[in-house]
Amino acid sequence: HLQLQESGPGLVKPSETLSLTCTVSGGSISGRSYYWGWIRQSPGKGLEWIGSIFYTGSTYYNPSLKSRVTISVDTSKNQFSLKLSSVTAADTAVYYCGFGDVFPPDYWGQGTLVTVSS
Amino acid sequence: QSALTQPASVSGSPGQSITISCTGTSSDVGGYNYVSWYQQHPGKAPKLMIYDVSKRPSGVSNRFSGSKSGNTASLTISGLQAEDEADYYCSSYTSSNTGVFGGGTKLTVL
Numbered sequence: 001h002l003q004l005q006e007s008g009p010g011l012v013k014p015s016e017t018l019s020l021t022c023t024v025s026g027g028s029i030s031g032r033s034y035y036w037g038w039i040r041q042s043p044g045k046g047l048e049w050i051g052s053i054f055y056t057g058s059t060y061y062n063p064s065l066k067s068r069v070t071i072s073v074d075t076s077k078n079q080f081s082l083k084l085s086s087v088t089a090a091d092t093a094v095y096y097c098g099f100g101d102v103f104p105p106d107y108w109g110q111g112t113l114v115t116v117s118s
Numbered sequence: 119q120s121a122l123t124q125p126a127s128v129s130g131s132p133g134q135s136i137t138i139s140c141t142g143t144s145s146d147v148g149g150y151n152y153v154s155w156y157q158q159h160p161g162k163a164p165k166l167m168i169y170d171v172s173k174r175p176s177g178v179s180n181r182f183s184g185s186k187s188g189n190t191a192s193l194t195i196s197g198l199q200a201e202d203e204a205d206y207y208c209s210s211y212t213s214s215n216t217g218v219f220g221g222g223t224k225l226t227v228l
Binding site: 039061062063107110111 | 152214219
């Protein structure tokens with residue numbers, strides 16, 4: 001029974017890089033043929049798929065965010081990460097990590113709120 | 119990529135059945151059997167209710183069912199209960215190797 005937990009700073013300054021980590025427990029990232037991904041939800045808004053990564057390292061990104069997004073996986077730590085550069089207030093959201101057979105992910109963590117503000 | 123189209127709101131009385139639609143294109147909903155539905159209560163993380171168009175994860179009530187016809191997927195909730203009041207989102211894999219969500223539907227149980 002896989003469980004996911006997001007972690008990272010809750011406050012990021014404009015123009016800086018948002019960095020989040022998702023720690024997977026209950027199983028090995030490299031032992032599963034899943035896509036591991038990130039989704040966000042701006043306050044009072046809908047869901048937005050950010051991107052996903054296969055455990056081999058192949059990445060897939062939302063075209064609207066692709067120029068600013070990097071998703072990576074660290075199988076030794078059983079974690080995968082999100083980096084979003086040049087953030088603005090529009091990037092303020094609850095960020096979820098998740099996994100599934102395709103993307104967007106089907107099973108998600110509890111989410112973490114990231115606020116972009118000076 | 120354009121978001122999938124869902125009605126902004128639907129409502130129903132306890133015991134009734136409601137259906138929420140999710141309309142895409144042949145490049146997403148119509149092209150693949152990778153449509154999922156999520157339920158989100160206020161302040162909570164979305165919960166998977168249906169995956170692969172019509173499959174229910176373990177523990178999800180059989181009052182929830184999914185289907186697809188052409189470019190439109192549907193979520194039906196039968197025997198509506200007060201606890202079903204929530205926001206519902208659909209999602210799909212796309213031919214561009216991306217994922218896309220619907221805009222969400224607010225279900226009100228009258």
